[in-house]
Amino acid sequence: MHVRLLWLPHAMPGSLFAALDVLRTASGIAQLQRPGRECGLSWQVIGETGRALPMPVPGLVRSRRRSRAAKRGRKQGETRSLLVIPGVMARNAPHLGELFEQQRAVLKLVERHAQAGGWIAASFNGIAYAAELGLLDGARIGAPWLYQSWMARRYRLCDFTHDEPMGVHGRVFHSVAPALQTEFMLRVLGHLHDPDLAQASARVLLLQAERQLLTPALTAQRWLTPTADSPVFRARRWLRDHIGAPYRLAEVAGAAAVSERTLLRHFRQVTGMTPLAYLHALRIERAKTLLEVSLHGTQAIAEACGYSDAATFRRLFQRATGMSMSDYRARYALRARRRYWRVEDGLREGTAA
Incomplete structure (x- = not known):
C-alpha cells in the first residue's frame, strides 16, 4: 500500500x-x-x-x-x-x-x-x-x-x-x-x-491498561502502596503478583481477607468470572507479552506463567487465542529473531578475523 x-x-x-x-x-x-x-x-x-x-x-x-x-x-x-x-x-x-x-x-x-x-x-x-x-x-x-x-x-x-x-x-x-x-x-x-x-x-x-499493570511484575520493579479497597480488588492484585505461583483459593481468599465462599460470590459479581478464570486470563496475557518481546521458548514461558507442563499450557493458550504459541509469535513478534541481533556473534567474527 x-x-x-x-x-x-x-x-x-x-x-x-x-x-x-x-x-x-x-x-x-x-x-x-x-x-x-x-x-x-x-x-x-x-x-x-x-x-x-x-x-x-x-x-x-x-x-x-x-x-x-x-x-x-x-x-x-x-x-x-x-x-x-x-x-x-x-x-x-x-x-x-x-x-x-x-x-x-x-x-x-x-x-x-x-x-x-x-x-x-x-x-x-x-x-x-x-x-x-x-x-x-x-x-x-x-x-x-x-x-x-x-x-x-x-x-x-x-x-x-x-x-x-x-x-x-x-x-x-x-x-x-x-x-x-x-x-x-x-x-x-x-x-x-x-x-x-x-x-x-x-x-x-495505544494505551494497554492491563499490560501496564502486568509488565512491572515481569521486571520485578513493581511498587505498591497499602490499600483498604474491596476484597475483589485485593484478590485481583494478589493474583497479578502471583501469576507464576500455584493456584490455591484459600491463599487468594486470605489475601482478600474474606472466606472462600464470599470471595467466589463477590468476584463473580464484579468480574463475571471465577478467580481461577481470571488468573488464566492473566497468564495468557503474560504469555502473549513474552512471545512478542522475548526470545524464550514455550517451556520457559509456560514456567513463567505457572505451568511446569508446557503441553498443558499450550493447550490452554490454543483454547484462549485460537492459535498456537508459535503461530502467535510469528504474527505478532515485536523483535527480530536471534540471528539478526546477537552482537556477540559479530564480535566473535571480528576477533577471528
Missing part, C-alpha cells in the same frame, strides 16, 4: 505526523517480524500539486519511495493507494468555505485520486474535501460538532448526524477529531493492508 500524506498551507500538522508515526511503527514491526522482506508499505508527503515534498520538519524522515511490491501491484492493476487528508486550521465554517475556493487545485488532486480508484482517509473538517466532490453523498456519518451545521447546509445529500466517531463510506474513511488520528490510521491500516500488523502496532501506540 502506498500512502500519500497531503500537506496543505493551513493543514493541522499533528494529523499528518500521527499518521506518519503509525506508518513508521508498522514498517518497523514488519521488519522485525520478517527481516529482509518488504512490508508492502511506502509513503510520501505531497503538496497541493501532487508532487512529493521533503519532510517539513528537518531531520524527521524523508519521503519514502514506493516499494518494488507496490510498483508491481500498480502495474498489475491492483489499487493500493491511500490519500491522507488532514484537518485544516479554519477560523470558522465560512473560513473553511473560503479555503475551498482558494484550493481548487487540491480538490482536483483529490478528485483524480478518487477517479483512479484510490482510497481516502480524511479527518476532522478535512472530510469536507470528500463531501465537496460528492464522495459522501448518501452517507450517514459523524462530523465535527463545530462544523456540523455548516456541512449539513452545504452538503444536503449527506447525513452528518451519526454518533460514531469514525467509519468508512465507499472508499472514504472518516474521523471527527484530530485526537483520534492514531487510532483512526490503525483502523485504516488494518482494513486496507494487514490486520495483524495493525493489531501489533496498536499494542505499541
